[in-house]
Amino acid sequence: MPAPSPPARPESARTPAATPLAALADRCVQCGLCLPHCPTYRLDRNEAESPRGRIAYVRAVASGQLAASAAGDAHLDHCLGCRRCESACPAGVRYGELLVGARTEQARRRPLPARTRAALALLARPRLLGGLVRLQRLLGRWLPAGWQPVPPPAAPGIGPGPALPAAAETLAVFTGCIARPHEAGSRAALARLLASAGIATTEPAGQGCCGAAAAHAGDAAGARALAGANQTAFAGQARVLCLASGCQDTLARSLAGVTPVEDALLALERVADRLAFRPASHRVALHLPCTQRSVVRSDGALRRLLARVPGLDLVELPDTGCCGAAGLHQLAEPVRAAALRAPLIEALEASGARELLSANIGCRLHLAGGTTIRIRHPLDFLAEHLA
Ligand code: SF4
Numbered sequence: 001m002p003a004p005s006p007p008a009r010p011e012s013a014r015t016p017a018a019t020p021l022a023a024l025a026d027r028c029v030q031c032g033l034c035l036p037h038c039p040t041y042r043l044d045r046n047e048a049e050s051p052r053g054r055i056a057y058v059r060a061v062a063s064g065q066l067a068a069s070a071a072g073d074a075h076l077d078h079c080l081g082c083r084r085c086e087s088a089c090p091a092g093v094r095y096g097e098l099l100v101g102a103r104t105e106q107a108r109r110r111p112l113p114a115r116t117r118a119a120l121a122l123l124a125r126p127r128l129l130g131g132l133v134r135l136q137r138l139l140g141r142w143l144p145a146g147w148q149p150v151p152p153p154a155a156p157g158i159g160p161g162p163a164l165p166a167a168a169e170t171l172a173v174f175t176g177c178i179a180r181p182h183e184a185g186s187r188a189a190l191a192r193l194l195a196s197a198g199i200a201t202t203e204p205a206g207q208g209c210c211g212a213a214a215a216h217a218g219d220a221a222g223a224r225a226l227a228g229a230n231q232t233a234f235a236g237q238a239r240v241l242c243l244a245s246g247c248q249d250t251l252a253r254s255l256a257g258v259t260p261v262e263d264a265l266l267a268l269e270r271v272a273d274r275l276a277f278r279p280a281s282h283r284v285a286l287h288l289p290c291t292q293r294s295v296v297r298s299d300g301a302l303r304r305l306l307a308r309v310p311g312l313d314l315v316e317l318p319d320t321g322c323c324g325a326a327g328l329h330q331l332a333e334p335v336r337a338a339a340l341r342a343p344l345i346e347a348l349e350a351s352g353a354r355e356l357l358s359a360n361i362g363c364r365l366h367l368a369g370g371t372t373i374r375i376r377h378p379l380d381f382l383a384e385h386l387a
């Protein structure tokens, strides 16, 4: 049976699209099917905090029917960029693209908040960020709880992999910005897992932030500069693996025509038959970030990889919507971010799990601010359980 057609857009709302942004917004037929999937609509029960409300505002401003207002811009600010609306939309609205365009227009008419500018400046300088992270005691006074440095990963079993076959494929690994210091252990875990399957990894010099935070804040020039640096750093590489589901889409767009980008978990699953795991001894909770579910779609691969660990007692946390991290949202809107995080933390605490696995660094940093339960990348867990 053919899929039902989306409802037609009301006649009264049809006016010619005046700009590319208005044309993107014009694809919305106002059916409202995305509303139940939107975490901010679920939080506020307010049309203006829904995808449909935001799209209507963007279209009205872009086509000159409405003057931008502080109230309208605040609703746009609250959008998490989780793109759950996009995956639920039957009309094919490219919401992620629309949001970046709308935020770029917003940044032209109103300066970015000082805190956002400071965070973007730091994310664009991963070496400086790494140095600051090492000053743990000093940073403890500057950063929110979840952004403070996490302890280094459990070392047992995570080290250099076995000798590789001479003809082994070498894959480049994306190191990112905040992930550069925070995810060094997870990259070592990935290297060890892939080495066990006969694949070598390399971390090309000169790479930096993917630019997602800059693009979502409306800093298009900053995002372009970061994309350019990564294009240079990864030129000539056969493939790039990305550990953070929140960075993958932006990185892949930046490197289009340069080299393909693949999620590290998807790549690992393709060679999983070459790996053997030893049994797990404790209950583990699993969090699936919005970007992993809706954009990268590596949630199935991760479930299948974890199922290879004998006896693993895995509890998948309920899908309560976005955890509230959403890039810089956790810094810009800490109260809303904590409210979105609360049901997940409640479920985690009730699960009886001794640790939580999550494949996106932004989510891990934010969730860590709400619990004392250990949180790490699934790759850390898998490498630790290599036989
Ligand atoms: S991106 Fe997420 S928060 Fe923003 S409108 Fe879509 S579903 Fe809602």
Ligand code: SF4
Binding pocket: 027, 028, 029, 030, 031, 032, 033, 034, 035, 051, 052, 055, 085, 088, 089, 090, 091, 092, 093
């Ligand atoms: S974004 Fe898509 S699902 Fe949401 S109201 Fe518009 S057409 Fe419907």
